[in-house]
Amino acid sequence: MKQNPKTLLPSDLEDVLGYNLKRASVVMQNVFRDAQGEEGLAPRVFAALALVVEFPHVTQSVLAVKLGIKRSGLVAIVDELEDRAFLARTTVPGDRRVQALVPTEAGIAAFNNAAAKVRAKEAETLADFSESEVLTLLELLRKIRGHEGDE
Amino acid sequence: MKQNPKTLLPSDLEDVLGYNLKRASVVMQNVFRDAQGEEGLAPRVFAALALVVEFPHVTQSVLAVKLGIKRSGLVAIVDELEDRAFLARTTVPGDRRVQALVPTEAGIAAFNNAAAKVRAKEAETLADFSESEVLTLLELLRKIRGHEGDE
């Protein structure tokens, strides 16, 4: 007997949360790149810088965990931020294995500048959202992120 | 004068919508892969199959637009679905350039099976969400997706 997709599949792709999250994520990623411009920071580099500014002297291993990536993958990101003179790898007395990451004045300024541009562009895109809608969305996304360590 | 990140940066990474979307998207992507298992469909292959099942005889160009990717990138996806005998590329009378994609019985069954597993696993992950929270989240994500063509 031949199956009829329309009647046997009341739920389709548009009802899959993961799919909607992915597509919406791509939209805001494009907004981010548009905000930063051609020579601007990539999203993941911005995220790393943000955490170094927020947590000065964070180690690479800890930062990788915070970002949800492997520490091997963080090397290139920190290299770029160091090349741009936005942070410095500094040795820590007592444990010569670790590289504490310290933001420079230029790094802090660059982060503030980039963050302001992101906030402005995101607000522009979210012009059709009420303030409470934005807050609700952030709250629900953080609730999903509460399952980050699961698998 | 030395800047103090704590006082000068009231808004941090956690307030960036794009960052929260990306992290939440990764969580649900892992849920998806966990649901499908080792030999299961990748998210993008599942999405393509879903649309072929929903829109039989869709062309590759149209499908690529629906998925938000370039048609060159769709080739490998359709190749995989054809290799698995989940769909067939069929010629269309009147225009020998186009390849209409038609789901097979096995493809429809595989989609139903995969979709059921995704629904179950997503529901499991969203056990701490109320029904209205899930609906609200989907609604807000679709509202963001309304800006898909912007840039």
Add this chain to the structure above:
DNA sequence: TATTGTTATACTCTATAACTATA
């Protein structure tokens, strides 16, 4: 033995550009 940072390597996802066969 275990951990930190690093390198080498590979895989996934996507893009751009050029090709072919049709239109």
Add this chain to the structure above:
DNA sequence: TATAGTTATAGAGTATAACAATA
């Protein structure tokens, strides 16, 4: 000239595995 599908190629982003230095 333009379009549909394809190929070749490259670039992000991430992972695994192994290494050197250090603990």
